[in-house]
Amino acid sequence: MSAITQDTAIRTGRVTRMLIYVTLLVFTLFYLLPLFVMVVNSLKPLSEITGGNMMSLPKTWTIEPWRQAWSSAQIGVEPTGLKPYFINSILMVVPAVAISTVLGALNGYVLTKWSFRGDKIIFGLLLLSCFIPFQIVLIPMATVLGKLGLAGSIPGLILVHVVYGIGFSTLYYRNYYASFPTELVRAAMIDGAGFFRIFWRIMLPISGPITVVCIIWQFTNIWNDFLFGASFGGQIQPMTVALNNLVQSSTGVKEYNVHFAGAILAALPTLLVYIVAGRYFVRGLMAGSVKG
Amino acid sequence: MGFLDIQNVTKSYGAVEVLHRVDIDVQEGEFLVLVGPSGCGKSTLLNMIAGLEGITSGDISIKGRVINGVHPSKRNIAMVFQSYALYPNMTVGQNMTFGLEMHGVPKPERNAALKDVAKLLQIENLLDRKPGQLSGGQRQRVAMGRALVRNPDVFLFDEPLSNLDAKLRVDMRTEIKKLHEKLKTTIVYVTHDQIEAMTLSTRIAVMYQGFVQQLGTPKEIYDTPANVYVATFMGSPAMNVLPSRVVMHDGTSYAQIKDANGADLLLKFSQANMAQWAGKEILLGIRPESITDPDGADRNSGNIVSLRNRIGVTEPAGADTFVTMELCGKDIIARMRADANVGAGQEFDFAINMDKAVVFDPKTEERIAP
Amino acid sequence: MTTTVQMDFRTRLQNWIPKLVLAPSLGVIMVFVYGFIVYTVYLSFTNSKILPSYDLVGMANYTKLFQLPAWTLAITNLAIFASLYIVISIAIGLTLAIFLDQKIRGEGVLRPIFLYPMALSFIVTGTAWKWLLDPGIGIEHTMHLWGWASFHFDWIKNSKYAIYTVVLAAVWQTSGFVMAMFLAGLRGIDNEILKAAQIDGASNWNLYWRIIIPQLRPAFLSSFVILSHLAIKSYDLIIALTGGGPGRSTELPATFMYSYTFTRNEMGVGAASAVIMLMTIAAIMIPYLYAELKEVK
Ligand SMILES: Nc1ncnc2c1ncn2[C@@H]1O[C@H](COP(=O)(O)OP(=O)(O)OP(=O)(O)O)[C@@H](O)[C@H]1O
Numbered sequence: 001m002s003a004i005t006q007d008t009a010i011r012t013g014r015v016t017r018m019l020i021y022v023t024l025l026v027f028t029l030f031y032l033l034p035l036f037v038m039v040v041n042s043l044k045p046l047s048e049i050t051g052g053n054m055m056s057l058p059k060t061w062t063i064e065p066w067r068q069a070w071s072s073a074q075i076g077v078e079p080t081g082l083k084p085y086f087i088n089s090i091l092m093v094v095p096a097v098a099i100s101t102v103l104g105a106l107n108g109y110v111l112t113k114w115s116f117r118g119d120k121i122i123f124g125l126l127l128l129s130c131f132i133p134f135q136i137v138l139i140p141m142a143t144v145l146g147k148l149g150l151a152g153s154i155p156g157l158i159l160v161h162v163v164y165g166i167g168f169s170t171l172y173y174r175n176y177y178a179s180f181p182t183e184l185v186r187a188a189m190i191d192g193a194g195f196f197r198i199f200w201r202i203m204l205p206i207s208g209p210i211t212v213v214c215i216i217w218q219f220t221n222i223w224n225d226f227l228f229g230a231s232f233g234g235q236i237q238p239m240t241v242a243l244n245n246l247v248q249s250s251t252g253v254k255e256y257n258v259h260f261a262g263a264i265l266a267a268l269p270t271l272l273v274y275i276v277a278g279r280y281f282v283r284g285l286m287a288g289s290v291k292g
Numbered sequence: 293m294g295f296l297d298i299q300n301v302t303k304s305y306g307a308v309e310v311l312h313r314v315d316i317d318v319q320e321g322e323f324l325v326l327v328g329p330s331g332c333g334k335s336t337l338l339n340m341i342a343g344l345e346g347i348t349s350g351d352i353s354i355k356g357r358v359i360n361g362v363h364p365s366k367r368n369i370a371m372v373f374q375s376y377a378l379y380p381n382m383t384v385g386q387n388m389t390f391g392l393e394m395h396g397v398p399k400p401e402r403n404a405a406l407k408d409v410a411k412l413l414q415i416e417n418l419l420d421r422k423p424g425q426l427s428g429g430q431r432q433r434v435a436m437g438r439a440l441v442r443n444p445d446v447f448l449f450d451e452p453l454s455n456l457d458a459k460l461r462v463d464m465r466t467e468i469k470k471l472h473e474k475l476k477t478t479i480v481y482v483t484h485d486q487i488e489a490m491t492l493s494t495r496i497a498v499m500y501q502g503f504v505q506q507l508g509t510p511k512e513i514y515d516t517p518a519n520v521y522v523a524t525f526m527g528s529p530a531m532n533v534l535p536s537r538v539v540m541h542d543g544t545s546y547a548q549i550k551d552a553n554g555a556d557l558l559l560k561f562s563q564a565n566m567a568q569w570a571g572k573e574i575l576l577g578i579r580p581e582s583i584t585d586p587d588g589a590d591r592n593s594g595n596i597v598s599l600r601n602r603i604g605v606t607e608p609a610g611a612d613t614f615v616t617m618e619l620c621g622k623d624i625i626a627r628m629r630a631d632a633n634v635g636a637g638q639e640f641d642f643a644i645n646m647d648k649a650v651v652f653d654p655k656t657e658e659r660i661a662p
Numbered sequence: 663m664t665t666t667v668q669m670d671f672r673t674r675l676q677n678w679i680p681k682l683v684l685a686p687s688l689g690v691i692m693v694f695v696y697g698f699i700v701y702t703v704y705l706s707f708t709n710s711k712i713l714p715s716y717d718l719v720g721m722a723n724y725t726k727l728f729q730l731p732a733w734t735l736a737i738t739n740l741a742i743f744a745s746l747y748i749v750i751s752i753a754i755g756l757t758l759a760i761f762l763d764q765k766i767r768g769e770g771v772l773r774p775i776f777l778y779p780m781a782l783s784f785i786v787t788g789t790a791w792k793w794l795l796d797p798g799i800g801i802e803h804t805m806h807l808w809g810w811a812s813f814h815f816d817w818i819k820n821s822k823y824a825i826y827t828v829v830l831a832a833v834w835q836t837s838g839f840v841m842a843m844f845l846a847g848l849r850g851i852d853n854e855i856l857k858a859a860q861i862d863g864a865s866n867w868n869l870y871w872r873i874i875i876p877q878l879r880p881a882f883l884s885s886f887v888i889l890s891h892l893a894i895k896s897y898d899l900i901i902a903l904t905g906g907g908p909g910r911s912t913e914l915p916a917t918f919m920y921s922y923t924f925t926r927n928e929m930g931v932g933a934a935s936a937v938i939m940l941m942t943i944a945a946i947m948i949p950y951l952y953a954e955l956k957e958v959k
């Protein structure tokens with residue numbers, strides 16, 4: 001979007017503009033409200049929450065809820081805090097994103113620049129796989145992971161996320177590479193470069209924008225996944241599942257401030273990626289269409 | 293046996309044959325242009341020479357070696373693409389030496405070759421730029437430079453000028469011609485622009501619907517087109533083709549046509565062999581420059597026929613004035629000197645140079661005379 | 663590609679490499695997506711309970727499924743949830759996009775604010791809204807503290823209205839994304855057309871209704887497809903926000919499938935419900951993808 005900053009030709013009157021600004025303001029508050037409440041209340045002692053107003057700023061500021069959420073809160077039966085689960089998520093996300101992105105890039109390269117009989121059908125199959133409801137694969141996946149000895153393990157979760165991430169990463173790279181002329185590869189072939197050399201020397205160096213898009217997409221999806229983590233994680237739970245356990249635990253007093261600190265911790269990596277690289281996401285999505 | 297030999301080559305995509313039994317031999321140092329309308333199979337043929345498309349049947353050989361199954365990089369060819377296909381992430385210098393690098397040529401030699409070619413093409417000052425920072429004409433030069441550096445047996449060009457604006461296209465055309473005259477390399481060049489074909493080539497292959505319609509020097513193609521298709525495709529404005537009939541008077545053959553008022557006119561043939569067509573229908577082909585004002589008629593011609601007819605539209609084009617008139621119910625274009633005194637609707641004496649007329653069989657559309 | 667001609671080693675190798683590179687991905691997809699789909703479809707015709715069984719029972723699971731009040735409730739809920747969620751998200755997204763497109767000061771600040779919820783996990787969204795909607799401490803409580811004693815907002819505790827709170831949270835999460843899609847569509851419209859229409863004397867209202875909004879058709883279509891896809895798959899949000907309750911009042915097919923398969927040990931019925939979900943999504947996605955692909959070619 002930021003790439004196109006064209007002005008509309010529409011002129012609006014004073015009153016209309018006022019109404020527009022008021023509406024936008026209301027929605028700004030609507031979108032910010034939950035974040036504001038979470039942040040503010042994660043910095044209060046519990047007594048201030050149960051006894052006070054959720055909208056008011058803390059009277060006594062404290063980072064104790066954050067410390068607890070990170071290292072000592074009760075998750076399930078163990079008082080470990082979210083830290084080990086955060087590490088689980090990192091260990092799962094990094095390889096899963098890397099593998100699915102590399103495979104997507106290679107697939108996109110083959111499907112656009114080395115087309116062969118039946119490649120359209122293969123692309124169609126990969127594309128459709130992006131949109132299945134995962135409920136349809138839960139039962140056999142549980143069986144297969146068990147047979148492979150990967151149930152309840154990080155490699156098992158990596159496998160699941162790679163398998164169901166390939167479709168999207170292939171889609172992104174295919175659409176991006178399609179905007180570069182096939183002649184580029186033909187010229188390199190005549191120059192004497194082979195399949196991998198062309199990929200490495202010519203395609204990869206121009207893949208920056210779409211790689212950003214693909215990594216952000218995969219990272220957000222895999223980090224935020226709950227269904228697979230809950231179904232196949234077993235003891236090795238990712239952050240989302242642990243957060244849910246923390247929040248839903250029925251024992252003891254509900255420590256809302258700790259819950260909020262935990263929720264923010266779970267959201268932090270994706271929020272950070274979004275803040276740092278969100279701009280490139282939109283730009284990268286448009287890059288393909290601009291190049292052609 | 294030529295330097296580059298294309299023998300009986302066909303190409304099919306699935307059940308569809310897009311090239312039919314193509315036979316072309318190219319001599320060393322020749323500049324062969326493949327010309328034809330969009331979709332006639334020019335690029336396909338060029339890609340087959342390059343090894344980028346498989347050959348369905350037939351043989352292609354370079355210097356006597358059959359190269360049908362040889363990898364593109366091992367054919368010692370270089371190709372310039374319509375989109376230039378410059379590697380966007382590499383500098384101009386890297387672009388030009390990439391092929392040498394891939395062939396294991398050591399760096400000092402690569403740099404020496406780069407220097408020579410850059411000098412030849414006058415792009416020495418561009419070597420450190422990326423393709424994105426070049427103008428269209430400069431990209432075109434770099435693309436040619438990348439081909440030249442390899443010093444290949446055969447150069448292949450696929451519509452290299454069609455992405456340039458009109459002025460630059462004419463300049464680059466001249467430059468390619470100069471380059472060829474200097475280097476005397478063998479070139480196969482694809483274009484759909486018949487003027488490019490005429491100006492650049494030593495020989496032209498006119499293609500249509502997967503067939504080579506005619507293979508010959510530019511003069512042969514222009515003066516004695518093999519059929520109506522070639523006649524009308526080459527030349528601008530296109531050759532006038534009139535349905536006509538051969539009639540005999542006192543042993544001399546004439547073409548009988550109708551003027552704008554429907555009155556019969558007779559044009560005397562220069563060709564001797566027309567008697568055998570007496571009484572039969574023919575197609576009479578006359579190029580616009582062979583229909584002139586009387587003063588503009590060719591002095592060397594032995595057979596200028598005068599014809600009075602009504603002028604339709606006049607189109608002054610600077611150097612010449614084009615005039616349309618109606619013959620046999622068709623609009624005919626004539627080419628006058630710029631200062632010829634012509635006006636729309638006026639009756640005018642046209643001079644037709646029948647020496648240059650070409651006659652076609654109306655059934656097969658093949659040329660029957662001269 | 664050639665048949666009659668013997669190719670050199672390098673050419674043959676280069677013809678094979680691309681296929682070899684694609685093979686693992688294709689293999690994995692064929693097994694883990696299409697193979698699994700076939701397997702689940704098969705299971706839905708068996709009497710599998712706690713473990714897969716291979717005794718075919720015909721349509722029994724489907725018959726049973728549609729007689730289960732829990733399933734009827736789940737699909738009713740889905741119908742309510744999906745239609746409100748899609749309509750409201752599109753309405754808000756379109757409105758915000760049109761408003762943002764009026765040379766608004768601070769557009770660069772507002773856009774990311776509208777969009778950021780998309781980066782969050784549904785679990786986080788659910789946690790936050792669960793608390794905001796809790797009458798004891800959330801919005802209702804705050805209003806009371808601010809002196810609006812009669813304010814009453816306890817939908818999340820009310821089995822009649824709880825499904826609407828799911829709509830609220832889901833709209834909060836994705837309407838900004840819909841806004842972005844419409845904004846991209848608006849920015850893609852040729853300004854000359856608008857100028858021409860203004861010269862023709864069209865009012866702003868007419869300009870939007872008659873000229874601009876009809877041109878946003880692709881954005882409407884993709885929004886609809888993406889939102890309906892999200893709605894049918896909704897699982898995490900329910901778990902975090904309501905846990906399916908109060909009672910079973912916010913169960914959706916996704917939660918139904920999970921509980922029947924893994925906690926109630928009715929795998930055959932669970933598989934049948936998953937098949938129904940797949941068919942629903944396919945009915946929406948396949949025509950859409952087909953049209954898209956044909957356009958792009
Ligand atoms: N991969 C393919 N599969 C099927 N048919 C093809 C394929 N490539 C080319 N063709 C067909 O072969 C014919 C010749 O194509 P080619 O690209 O050689 O034309 P061209 O003469 O270069 O045209 P242009 O001037 O438009 O470049 C066309 O009819 C085209 O539709």
Ligand SMILES: [Mg+2]
Nearest residue numbers: 334335336450
């Ligand atoms: Mg072509």
